[in-house]
Amino acid sequence: MSTGIAGTSKQVQTPLNYVGGQRLTPSCSDSFNLFSPATGEKLRDVPASNEKDIQNVVDKAREAFHSWSRESPFNRGKILKKAADIIRSRSEELARTEVLDTGKPIWEARYDIEGCADTIEYYGGIIANHNGDFIQVEGGSFAYTIREPLGVVGGIGAWNYPFQMASWKSAPALACGNTMVFKPSPLTPLTAVMLGEIYQEAGLPDGCYNVIQGERETGEILSSHPDIDKITFTGSVPTGSNIMAACAKDIKHVTLELGGKSPLIIFADSNLDNAVKGAMLANFSNQGQVCSNGTRVFVEKSIVKPFLEKLVERTKAMVIGNPNNEDTTVGATISQEQAECVLKYIQIGQSEGAKIYYGGERVKPSDSSLQNGYYLKPCILTDCQDTMRVVQEEIFGAVMSVLTFDCEDEVVSRANNSEFGLAGGVFTKDLSRAHRVVRKMETGSLYVNNYNIYPVGVPFGGYKKSGLGRENGKDTLDYYSQIKSVYVEMNDVDCPY
Numbered sequence: 400m401s402t403g404i405a406g407t408s409k410q411v412q413t414p415l416n417y418v419g420g421q422r423l424t425p426s427c428s429d430s431f432n433l434f435s436p437a438t439g440e441k442l443r444d445v446p447a448s449n450e451k452d453i454q455n456v457v458d459k460a461r462e463a464f465h466s467w468s469r470e471s472p473f474n475r476g477k478i479l480k481k482a483a484d485i486i487r488s489r490s491e492e493l494a495r496t497e498v499l500d501t502g503k504p505i506w507e508a509r510y511d512i513e514g515c516a517d518t519i520e521y522y523g524g525i526i527a528n529h530n531g532d533f534i535q536v537e538g539g540s541f542a543y544t545i546r547e548p549l550g551v552v553g554g555i556g557a558w559n560y561p562f563q564m565a566s567w568k569s570a571p572a573l574a575c576g577n578t579m580v581f582k583p584s585p586l587t588p589l590t591a592v593m594l595g596e597i598y599q600e601a602g603l604p605d606g607c608y609n610v611i612q613g614e615r616e617t618g619e620i621l622s623s624h625p626d627i628d629k630i631t632f633t634g635s636v637p638t639g640s641n642i643m644a645a646c647a648k649d650i651k652h653v654t655l656e657l658g659g660k661s662p663l664i665i666f667a668d669s670n671l672d673n674a675v676k677g678a679m680l681a682n683f684s685n686q687g688q689v690c691s692n693g694t695r696v697f698v699e700k701s702i703v704k705p706f707l708e709k710l711v712e713r714t715k716a717m718v719i720g721n722p723n724n725e726d727t728t729v730g731a732t733i734s735q736e737q738a739e740c741v742l743k744y745i746q747i748g749q750s751e752g753a754k755i756y757y758g759g760e761r762v763k764p765s766d767s768s769l770q771n772g773y774y775l776k777p778c779i780l781t782d783c784q785d786t787m788r789v790v791q792e793e794i795f796g797a798v799m800s801v802l803t804f805d806c807e808d809e810v811v812s813r814a815n816n817s818e819f820g821l822a823g824g825v826f827t828k829d830l831s832r833a834h835r836v837v838r839k840m841e842t843g844s845l846y847v848n849n850y851n852i853y854p855v856g857v858p859f860g861g862y863k864k865s866g867l868g869r870e871n872g873k874d875t876l877d878y879y880s881q882i883k884s885v886y887v888e889m890n891d892v893d894c895p896y
């Protein structure tokens with residue numbers, strides 16, 4: 400697929416491990432295939448890292464930790480801020496490479512990359528203020544606390560926001576003085592490595608940020624490695640559960656950003672145009688592959704008809720096709736397997752009694768080079784019931800389930816009827832009701848009169864099975880550091896013995 404941007408094909412061909420400040424081909428013979436979602440063509444074999452490779456990279460990260468952890472927070476912050484500037488200066492190349500890896504539309508990739516620069520700059524800016532406390536105790540004695548890094552952090556990412564995952568994890572980790580070994584999803588290995596080169600150019604010492612490639616086995620070795628102090632993971636609930644179990648053996652710290660099946664509640668008094676736009680943002684961004692998506696859309700009965708009419712009108716206008724085109728709004732699903740999984744869920748929904756109101760089929764774009772890409776038309780399901788699998792399970796594709804409701808108490812209780820608790824949304828003009836509903840919802844993020852907005856200072860993470868810990872915002876620094884308390888006696892020791 401032609402991108403018109405120099406550099407993206409180079410990013411595919413070069414070694415994709417990044418260890419001790421350089422690209423490296425790992426020693427082992429195992430590898431996995433990398434495909435382009437947009438064209439279905441195989442791009443290359445990617446060598447996977449084994450135990451020996453991981454030992455080598457963890458050793459490098461441990462060695463780098465000794466000096467990086469002693470660097471002043473202010474100086475660490477300066478390097479991060481410089482990295483943010485470099486990201487902005489290379490944003491088009493990064494965005495095009497992200498498109499090649501993920502199949503997402505170019506405008507979404509640009510938005511992601513800009514957000515990553517903001518995140519890295521944000522942590523660069525706030526880290527100098529992440530200090531301990533002074534506590535006055537009796538008789539003039541006192542105590543103080545010191546925030547210290549954890550050590551070597553292992554990061555494991557999913558495929559829907561590859562550069563963002565590497566950035567959201569590495570920025571707070573490095574700011575706190577940790578070093579990192581990051582394993583991207585095997586479906587999207589390219590841009591995490593570019594981040595390593597950007598950090599190096601900004602002045603990050605070699606070995607502080609490293610990348611290894613691999614599939615489940617590589618992730619398992621990393622998460623059970625005794626010299627890793629924390630795992631920060633983004634992915635599915637079953638994998639998160641396995642990782643937590645692997646971390647239990649050595650009592651490692653763990654942050655888990657997992658799946659969701661979030662509710663979006665639309666009351667009859669909403670601004671209908673905004674509610675329709677919100678529902679689309681909550682379901683169709685990034686081909687529906689967003690963890691926080693509000694895929695259970697509860698619409699108050701009296702407005703279902705006009706809501707669906709407006710929704711279909713806007714959805715029909717979405718442009719499906721080449722993700723590198725400026726006007727494309729729906730790119731390719733990540734893989735053949737994921738596209739089949741989404742279509743299978745739609746079939747299951749139909750067999751349970753849901754109706755396809757719009758879309759839900761494979762699309763072959765007219766451009767002959769895209770015929771084997773993984774394109775799907777966004778899907779709207781009606782006649783849904785709370786107990787259906789399409790309403791209970793995370794599909795991770797552009798499938799919106801529309802449900803109806805009569806009153807507030809009923810809808811809140813149904814919205815909370817989920818094992819997940821990542822996000823939720825409320826559309827209403829009645830702000831008292833909005834805040835009342837927000838307080839009753841069992842989720843980590845809530846949106847009032849909008850959806851899927853991620854300002855850099857706002858913490859993000861889940862309740863229930865959707866995760867542990869937070870990313871973004873200043874609270875995240877607490878998850879990448881530990882507190883040392885120091886008591887200082889100012890008097891003679893008072894001892895009963």
Ligand SMILES: NC(=O)c1ccc[n+]([C@@H]2O[C@H](COP(=O)([O-])OP(=O)(O)OC[C@H]3O[C@@H](n4cnc5c(N)ncnc54)[C@H](O)[C@@H]3O)[C@@H](O)[C@H]2O)c1
Pocket residue numbers: 555556557558559560582583584585613614615616617618619622633634635636638639641642655656657658659689690691793795821861865866
């Ligand atoms: N909460 C969030 O912030 C967030 C963000 C994006 C995606 N997600 C979730 O991610 C999922 C989709 O991503 P996915 O299909 O890549 O998830 P996944 O769980 O299949 O894989 C995620 C990563 O874990 C690795 N892995 C797999 N098994 C492992 C094991 N046993 N030990 C260690 N590593 C292992 C994979 O190689 C990959 O890098 C969805 O459930 C989605 O909701 C959550």
